[in-house]
Amino acid sequence: xxxxxxxxxxxxxxxxxxxxxxxxxxxxQNDINxxxxxxxxANLKKAIEKEDEDNFRNLISELESKANIESKPPRRSxxxxxxxxxxxxxxxxxxxxxxxxxxSTNDLFAxxxxxxxxxxxxxxxxxxxxxxxxxxxxxxxxxxxxEAINLFTALYTTTKEPYxxxxxxxxxxxxxxxxxxxxxLLEHLKTNDTLKAKTTWYLALAYLKxxxxxxxxxxxxxxxxxxxxxTTEAQKLLSAxx
Amino acid sequence: xxxNHVKALIHNDPIELSKLYNSHRDLFLNFGxxxxxxxxxxxxxxxxxxxxxxKHALNGKLDAVNSxxxxxxxxxxxxxxxxxxxxxxxxxxxxxxxxxxxxxxxxISYEAEDENLSYEQGLLQTYFKxxxxxxxxxxxxxxxxxxxxxxxVEHTAYxxxxxxxxxxxxxxxSLKEMIKS
Numbered sequence: 001x002x003x004x005x006x007x008x009x010x011x012x013x014x015x016x017x018x019x020x021x022x023x024x025x026x027x028x029q030n031d032i033n034x035x036x037x038x039x040x041x042a043n044l045k046k047a048i049e050k051e052d053e054d055n056f057r058n059l060i061s062e063l064e065s066k067a068n069i070e071s072k073p074p075r076r077s078x079x080x081x082x083x084x085x086x087x088x089x090x091x092x093x094x095x096x097x098x099x100x101x102x103x104s105t106n107d108l109f110a111x112x113x114x115x116x117x118x119x120x121x122x123x124x125x126x127x128x129x130x131x132x133x134x135x136x137x138x139x140x141x142x143x144x145x146x147e148a149i150n151l152f153t154a155l156y157t158t159t160k161e162p163y164x165x166x167x168x169x170x171x172x173x174x175x176x177x178x179x180x181x182x183x184x185l186l187e188h189l190k191t192n193d194t195l196k197a198k199t200t201w202y203l204a205l206a207y208l209k210x211x212x213x214x215x216x217x218x219x220x221x222x223x224x225x226x227x228x229x230x231t232t233e234a235q236k237l238l239s240a241x242x
Numbered sequence: 243x244x245x246n247h248v249k250a251l252i253h254n255d256p257i258e259l260s261k262l263y264n265s266h267r268d269l270f271l272n273f274g275x276x277x278x279x280x281x282x283x284x285x286x287x288x289x290x291x292x293x294x295x296x297k298h299a300l301n302g303k304l305d306a307v308n309s310x311x312x313x314x315x316x317x318x319x320x321x322x323x324x325x326x327x328x329x330x331x332x333x334x335x336x337x338x339x340x341x342x343x344x345x346x347x348x349x350i351s352y353e354a355e356d357e358n359l360s361y362e363q364g365l366l367q368t369y370f371k372x373x374x375x376x377x378x379x380x381x382x383x384x385x386x387x388x389x390x391x392x393x394x395v396e397h398t399a400y401x402x403x404x405x406x407x408x409x410x411x412x413x414x415x416s417l418k419e420m421i422k423s
Contacts, residue, residue: 001407013388044417045385047366049300050359052386056254056296060289063263068285071268119286122354131358198282229282 004034012041061194068197068228081225085218105216105241109178109209112237115140115170116198120163137167145171162191166199173202178209197228204234213241243304247311251299252387253397263292266312270319273345277323287326291319294352300387309348317350324349369420377413384410 001009007024010016016024027034121137136151148171156164165188172181185203189196200223207216223234250258267288274284295315298304307314359367370378383389383397391403400406 012385013390015390041385043360043363044366044370044381046359046363047370048382048385050357050363051367051370052254052382053293053297053357057293059254059256059259060263060292063260064285064289067264067267122357131361131364134358 004037008038008041011038012045065194081222085222088218088221089214105208105211105213108237108240109205112233113173113205113209115174116166116195116202118167119195120167136164140167140171143174145174149175162188162193163195165191166193166195166202169202169206173206173209176209178206182206182210197226198230200226201230201234204237208237208241216241243307243309243311243314248299248304251296262311266315269312270316273316273347274319274323277327279323279326283326284323287319287322291315291322291352294318294322297355298352302388313347314350316347318352320345320347321349321351365421366417369417372420373413373417376409377416380406380410381413381417 004027007016007020007027010020011024024038028038118137118141121133123134123138123141132151132155136148136155139145139148139151149168152164152168152171155161156168165184169181169184169188172178172184182203185199185206188199189203200219204216204219204223207213207219217238220234220238223229224231224238247258247262249255250262267285270288270291271281271284274287279287292315295304295311295318298314298318304314309317370381373381379398380394383394384391389397391406394400394406395403398406400409
């Protein structure tokens with residue numbers, strides 16, 4: 001190993017002695033190849049740290065999902081739910097066709113809907129390296145939803161990260177474009193994204209906004225049986241338009 | 243702090259982490275409840291506090307800590323609870339003692355770092371993921387977990403430092419070749 005390689009290794013692991021630190025600064029001023037090599041290793045360190053943290057986050061997220069399921073009462077199976085939902089749908093259709101004008105679904109939507117907060121990209125003030133992902137979530141947090149929607153669309157096309165579907169749908173709901181949000185939420189429900197537990201609630205609100213009472217009702221009941229997110233709100237909302 | 247717990251955090255040990263995560267989760271959710279936050283908020287905070295705890299383990303902050311992992315984790319969690327309450331209530335200061343909440347957990351402040359990668363760093367992460375498993379493990383130990391060559395020998399099945407060094411430089415070489423092509 002050359003002296004320069006040794007210095008780079010120590011620099012990366014913060015093990016330089018004060019004398020070696022001075023030496024590194026000196027070489028940096030005179031040797032462009034050394035500078036390039038040092039930058040490469042420093043960038044690689046950042047990249048690997050990020051990958052290591054991403055893996056840790058995934059592990060924690062799995063542990064949380066398991067813990068969440070175990071600490072809740074057992075749920076009915078999917079098939080049973082589907083059968084129950086179809087029955088409710090049939091009953092609901094006949095009920096709602098004659099009884100359509102109770103509480104305004106629009107008002108209910110307005111009082112219950114709030115865009116889900118950004119849990120994907122932590123944003124900091126004075127952060128100068130703005131990549132597209134940060135810009136998208138920045139626009140979202142600032143309430144610039146049109147801009148956020150454009151960025152989420154582009155990011156989803158390139159990365160296929162399911163959470164972009166979820167946040168784009170939230171932005172669309174905020175802009176009262178429930179008809180566009182609906183297919184995104186249904187698509188998001190098919191994925192394994194960790195935010196999925198929250199999607200059903202927003203799906204219910206989208207149906208509500210579209211004045212599709214039967215589906216809103218079924219979906220709210222699903223939110224209640226899932227008992228993962230907004231259970232109390234779903235119960236209140238359900239009784240408000242019953 | 244318990245050295246074996248710090249090691250489990252640094253090295254992403256799934257079995258030990260699962261034990262640690264689950265053994266404090268319910269207690270934390272109960273602890274947080276009195277601050278009036280919802281189950282969803284608290285489980286989000288618990289996850290984030292755990293991630294912050296690992297960052298402190300990686301940058302050596304835990305080495306000099308005398309308290310147990312649980313107390314430290316709850317300290318970070320409490321900091322995050324205050325943060326969220328401040329955000330929700332839009333007030334500049336939140337003082338739970340005023341509303342009658344008392345506990346002895348000392349707050350551990352946590353500043354989220356800038357986690358955005360530059361364009362070059364993003365590319366490097368992509369190429370890194372294409373390396374073989376052994377190379378990924380070796381480079382992770384050196385670059386992210388800060389193990390010296392000797393520590394890598396202790397931690398892995400490699401027989402001595404020179405084997406580690408030559409394996410590491412082979413891995414770096416294949417990474418650089420990927421970038422060039």
